[in-house]
Amino acid sequence: MKVLVPIKRVVDYNVKVRVKADNSGVELANVKMAMNPFCEIAVEEAVRLKEKGVVTEIVAVTIGSKAAQEQLRTAMALGADRSILIETEEDAQPLAIAKALKAIVEKEQPQLVILGKQAIDGDNSQTGQMLAALTGMGQGTFASEVVVDGDKVKVTREVDGGFQTVELKLPAVITTDLRLNEPRYASLPNIMKAKKKPLDTVSAADLGVDFAPRTKTLKVEAPAARSAGIKVASVEELVSKLKNEAKVI
Amino acid sequence: MGILVYAEHDNSTIKGATLNVVTAAAKIGGDITVLVAGKGCGAAAEAAAKIAGVSKVLVADNDAYGHQLAENVADLVAELGKGYSHILIPATTTGKNFAPRVAALLDAEQISEIITVESADTFKRPIYAGNAIATVQSSDSVKVITVRATGFDAAAAEGGSASVEAVDVAKDAGVSSFVSEELAKSDRPELTAAKIVISGGRGMQNGENFEMLYKVADKLGAAVGASRAAVDAGFVPNDMQVGQTGKIVAPQLYIAVGISGAIQHLAGMKDSKVIVAINKDEEAPIFQVADYGLVADLFDAVPELEKQI
């Protein structure tokens, strides 16, 4: 069966982002970009399913600018067989992304779509669930274990109280949590091979999806800064401060 | 038009986060209706009717909603939600699971994890693990919003007297089913509701050493949390993780023990009122946000702390 893995190009998780002086957004010029960590986990899961013989083809897809080809190449170096770039310069919101992904799902007919549970830039955690709703598929979000069994998939989910396991009919949508797997590193030969794998570009307009956001970002500010307090010399001093100064115990 | 608030509950009681969402709804302004969907959830509905500021409670009591399966709950909320100007859902794992489905079904762009209400269509929400705060304005006719509990005070759980109305809508999408769940049991307060949280990181070295934190927690009536490193290493279960991808807490007092202070961890706790850090490395970034920092070996400091409180 075929798996579709939507991935996103984001600011590398090690970068401490800075808000632009004009409050229009965050500084993205000359900032290191990478594949969203949760998307790496999604690619890894697809690759493991292929290694187990459950999956026959992995298609990576991204919606973004030309630069996002880099992340598609990474996905192919990690094991995706081919990839699709839906090109747009628009700040697409998750609903529009999900609509574009739906168009790809209709064309590719995957049995599984594996996404990250959230992108570490927008932190929205919406795209997978929206895609599932638009396509009428069942969803297993925040997955920490995925077991495909015939025409069903069992997904163990990380929830506030612990774990929940659900069973979904295929085709289904899965979004990955951190502990689903530990992604591998791409080897040099695989990086070379990935350069020859097919990468198709589709323009957003061809899909007939309106990417213009209906939610306007009015401004982006730095959070209230928290200044470092004081160092205490002993546990005794700490307890006394907590009791008498902060009055929290 | 009115606001529909989705209640998080365990069929018998209303979960704390619901009360914070009611406060967010009150800030937007308008009649507040609370929807309690579950199986055998009459007691939870009664409790919801007592929340101050709520004018009506809708109860959808049906097998289909027993385990809060996203496919079924979203169909219900999307159908009932059409008549409201806003649908407010707690940003818990339950809420985050089904809310985007509701938004997609209503062709609305969801606004995730708001922390303030600026006006009926404008909200603030953290992006980039809380390193930036975006002010966003929605032009959707129905606004589907998840609410981060730490951004709002809890509404009073008593004092209201809303009417309770049963809704007879059974939605079973038929694509998913519940298999099992494994919920952690603890006599300590819930992480997201506790006034004091004490968390351990990789510095704790193993699960047994967390006993030291449990002892302090029990003396203080605190909840115990952890960094991702401590969870990944198997010291403690996943439901204890605090951070960008774990739980967001903002207690009166947060004590970080053997935690370095990575941005992803800070994202989950930096709105705490008072932060204490105990770390043997005086350069650890956690000290940059700590009100009181103690540079010490945790294996000396924590037992000492337990003695002195």
Ligand SMILES: Cc1cc2nc3c(=O)[nH]c(=O)nc-3n(C[C@H](O)[C@H](O)[C@H](O)COP(=O)(O)OP(=O)(O)OC[C@H]3O[C@@H](n4cnc5c(N)ncnc54)[C@H](O)[C@@H]3O)c2cc1C
């Ligand atoms: C070029 C560009 C610049 C932007 N600049 C800003 C900005 O400065 N400020 C701001 O607030 N917003 C900005 N946005 C929009 C913001 O990033 C959106 O919120 C985002 O596109 C979707 O939200 P999310 O990634 O948080 O979704 P989530 O729902 O959290 O993503 C979950 C998963 O969905 C999949 N997914 C998400 N997006 C894509 C995609 N594009 N292609 C393929 N799969 C995807 C991935 O598997 C991901 O792990 C920008 C978007 C783009 C494309």
Ligand SMILES: Cc1cc2nc3c(=O)[nH]c(=O)nc-3n(C[C@H](O)[C@H](O)[C@H](O)COP(=O)(O)OP(=O)(O)OC[C@H]3O[C@@H](n4cnc5c(N)ncnc54)[C@H](O)[C@@H]3O)c2cc1C
């Ligand atoms: C996409 C993504 C999401 C993430 N989400 C989260 C999240 O939600 N929550 C989270 O916590 N992390 C998250 N992380 C991980 C995060 O980046 C850090 O790796 C993690 O928080 C580190 O945990 P730690 O501070 O316990 O471990 P370390 O960074 O290893 O720090 C251990 C600390 O313990 C101190 N120490 C050691 N021994 C002692 C002793 N005897 N006495 C006193 N101090 C001692 C050390 O000095 C050190 O500062 C995420 C990462 C990614 C990429």
